[in-house]
Amino acid sequence: MIDAMDSDPIQRLIAHLTQLPGIGxxxxxxxxxxxxxxxxxxxxxxxxxLEDVADQVRLCSQCCTFTVRDPCVICSDDNRxxxxxxxxARPQDIDAIERTGQFHGRYHVLHGLLSPLDGxxxxxxxxxxxxxxxxxxxxxxxxxxxxxxxxxxxxxxxxANLLKPLGVEVTRIxxxxxxxxxxxxxxSMTVGRALQDRRAMR
Amino acid sequence: xxxxxxxxFPEATIELTAGLNVxxxxxxxxxxxxxxxxxxxxxxxxFRTRRRGELITWGRREASISGWIVADTGSTVLSVxxxxxxxxxxxxxxxxxxxxxxxxxxxxxxxxxxxxxLVGGPPIIRRRFLDRAVLRRLPDHVVLLRDxxxxxxxxxxxxxxxxxxxxxxxxxxxxxxAGRIVGRRRTLVNQLGEGFxxxxxxxxGTDERVSLRYRCSWCPQDTVDEGEIGGxxxxxxxxxxxxxxxxxxxxxGPQFDDLEFLIxxxxxxxxxxxxxxxxxxxxxxLVEHDLLSVRGNSPVLLVDDLSSELDERRRxxxxxxxxxxxxxxxxxxxESVMDRDGRIFLVEGGSIHPEAERPVTEQLSGTSETVQVE
Numbered sequence: 338m339i340d341a342m343d344s345d346p347i348q349r350l351i352a353h354l355t356q357l358p359g360i361g362x363x364x365x366x367x368x369x370x371x372x373x374x375x376x377x378x379x380x381x382x383x384x385x386x387l388e389d390v391a392d393q394v395r396l397c398s399q400c401c402t403f404t405v406r407d408p409c410v411i412c413s414d415d416n417r418x419x420x421x422x423x424x425x426a427r428p429q430d431i432d433a434i435e436r437t438g439q440f441h442g443r444y445h446v447l448h449g450l451l452s453p454l455d456g457x458x459x460x461x462x463x464x465x466x467x468x469x470x471x472x473x474x475x476x477x478x479x480x481x482x483x484x485x486x487x488x489x490x491x492x493x494x495x496x497a498n499l500l501k502p503l504g505v506e507v508t509r510i511x512x513x514x515x516x517x518x519x520x521x522x523x524x525s526m527t528v529g530r531a532l533q534d535r536r537a538m539r
Numbered sequence: 540x541x542x543x544x545x546x547x548f549p550e551a552t553i554e555l556t557a558g559l560n561v562x563x564x565x566x567x568x569x570x571x572x573x574x575x576x577x578x579x580x581x582x583x584x585x586f587r588t589r590r591r592g593e594l595i596t597w598g599r600r601e602a603s604i605s606g607w608i609v610a611d612t613g614s615t616v617l618s619v620x621x622x623x624x625x626x627x628x629x630x631x632x633x634x635x636x637x638x639x640x641x642x643x644x645x646x647x648x649x650x651x652x653x654x655x656x657l658v659g660g661p662p663i664i665r666r667r668f669l670d671r672a673v674l675r676r677l678p679d680h681v682v683l684l685r686d687x688x689x690x691x692x693x694x695x696x697x698x699x700x701x702x703x704x705x706x707x708x709x710x711x712x713x714x715x716x717a718g719r720i721v722g723r724r725r726t727l728v729n730q731l732g733e734g735f736x737x738x739x740x741x742x743x744g745t746d747e748r749v750s751l752r753y754r755c756s757w758c759p760q761d762t763v764d765e766g767e768i769g770g771x772x773x774x775x776x777x778x779x780x781x782x783x784x785x786x787x788x789x790x791x792g793p794q795f796d797d798l799e800f801l802i803x804x805x806x807x808x809x810x811x812x813x814x815x816x817x818x819x820x821x822x823x824x825l826v827e828h829d830l831l832s833v834r835g836n837s838p839v840l841l842v843d844d845l846s847s848e849l850d851e852r853r854r855x856x857x858x859x860x861x862x863x864x865x866x867x868x869x870x871x872x873x874e875s876v877m878d879r880d881g882r883i884f885l886v887e888g889g890s891i892h893p894e895a896e897r898p899v900t901e902q903l904s905g906t907s908e909t910v911q912v913e
Binding site: 452490524525526 | 686708
């Protein structure tokens with residue numbers, strides 16, 4: 338880890354930035370130099386933003402997403418449908434679904450997917466919180482909206498098994514051809530899945 | 540083809556012919572090293588070592604291989620240079636960022652002395668042969684295998700952690716993937732069967748009947764139906780749960796399956812003679828060559844040390860087959876005698892000279908820098 342006592346603040350900042358995903362030493366150095374060359378106000382504002390994020394953001398006590406206000410905006414919105422919960426892996430997945438404007442229920446964020454090979458088991462996800470929530474409020478339907486990757490499928494299957502005794506309806510988001518996609522340019526896994534999950538025309 | 544700092548070749552420039560090329564010389568002169576270079580250019584891995592340092596000429600810091608690839612669809616130059624820690628690959632003089640597009644440029648099939656292990660060796664060698672062959676037709680097979688292995692490891696970790704619920708989830712995912720993997724392997728075995736039998740007769744000149752049988756570790760029914768095979772996996776898994784938990788790993792699956800060669804109905808593994816085993820291995824190489832030949836482009840066949848493997852009669856009939864192949868053949872041999880059309884090279888102390896035009900002076904250094912690898 339980073340030596341906090343490193344006397345050179347420039348090296349320290351570079352070292353911190355390289356801890357972020359997708360940022361190597363080159364990019365970290367470039368960002369650091371950019372910050373140094375710019376206005377001091379920007380650097381201070383950036384530091385303040387980081388501090389605020391660390392101090393003020395917590396997990397929503399209902400849906401476990403990142404929020405400043407507890408419960409979060411969605412959980413405290415009285416106009417939403419309480420009887421349907423959409424289960425997602427990460428907070429940013431909520432934004433993706435909200436952008437569609439087609440879902441008006443509640444959410445729950447797992448904060449990851451099951452991955453025993455990386456040491457991530459059920460107890461490392463917000464599954465316990467989800468089950469507690471389901472016992473407290475009557476729910477009609479749970480939509481499992483983890484991605485159609487093998488990890489996403491495994492996590493959905495695991496949660497579905499846990500929900501069986503509760504008697505709620507459990508649905509899974511569909512996978513297949515992308516809208517506007519050309520069949521001939523699609524990879525065979527996607528087309529295969531689309532064939533598997535085909536539906537009758539009505 | 541240009542080699543620098545590769546194994547026993549500090550510098551070598553060779554012009555190959557589109558048909559048969561024979562490399563002869565005493566042992567330890569670098570014949571196999573040359574085939575290895577062509578193999579490396581195609582697959583970016585060696586069939587002899589996993590240590591990159593061994594590929595570089597002693598005392599040198601860098602090795603490079605370049606080959607001019609001539610195909611019906613156009614020609615291009617592939618080259619790869621490596622030192623102990625890095626490797627650079629170019630195609631047509633441009634850095635190749637995507638290895639997937641590089642791999643398709645040059646395909647090779649290898650027949651080396653240890654190929655006989657296809658018959659007597661462990662099942663993994665035969666599974667790899669099958670999966671490689673499936674892959675030629677269905678490139679996404681590699682994704683199925685990768686996903687299956689991931690689910691298998693996840694289930695095993697769950698079994699060790701005594702989490703039966705989690706193990707059950709991964710078992711279900713394994714079932715559908717296993718169904719597809721085995722369905723594809725069996726379909727291929729069925730398709731290969733007939734061709735394999737007649738090719739084997741051609742190669743050996745006998746009327747022995749060779750057949751192939753896929754042995755699935757859980758599904759005895761000889762079906763190619765992916766749903767049925769996957770379903771059978773799902774039925775078997777709970778019955779093995781106690782055993783699996785005890786051992787801490789999954790005891791069935793495509794990773795335990797085997798491909799059986801039968802000669803006149805008897806399993807070749809325990810019963811085949813050395814000669815029969817070699818003939819089967821040879822047939823398998825020809826079958827793989829055939830699978831790789833698409834749209835008029837054939838793979839390059841690399842044959843290492845035929846004489847150590849085959850008796851005179853089998854060698855002759857194999858050579859007959861090779862002459863009939865459409866693609867390029869590169870072959871090493873300890874003898875120079877050959878009564879077939881082709882180019883002969885003498886490999887001696889790290890240099891390669893065409894036999895017919897063996898130079899007195901350094902005539903070769905002035906010739907074309909490239910070689911045809913069709």
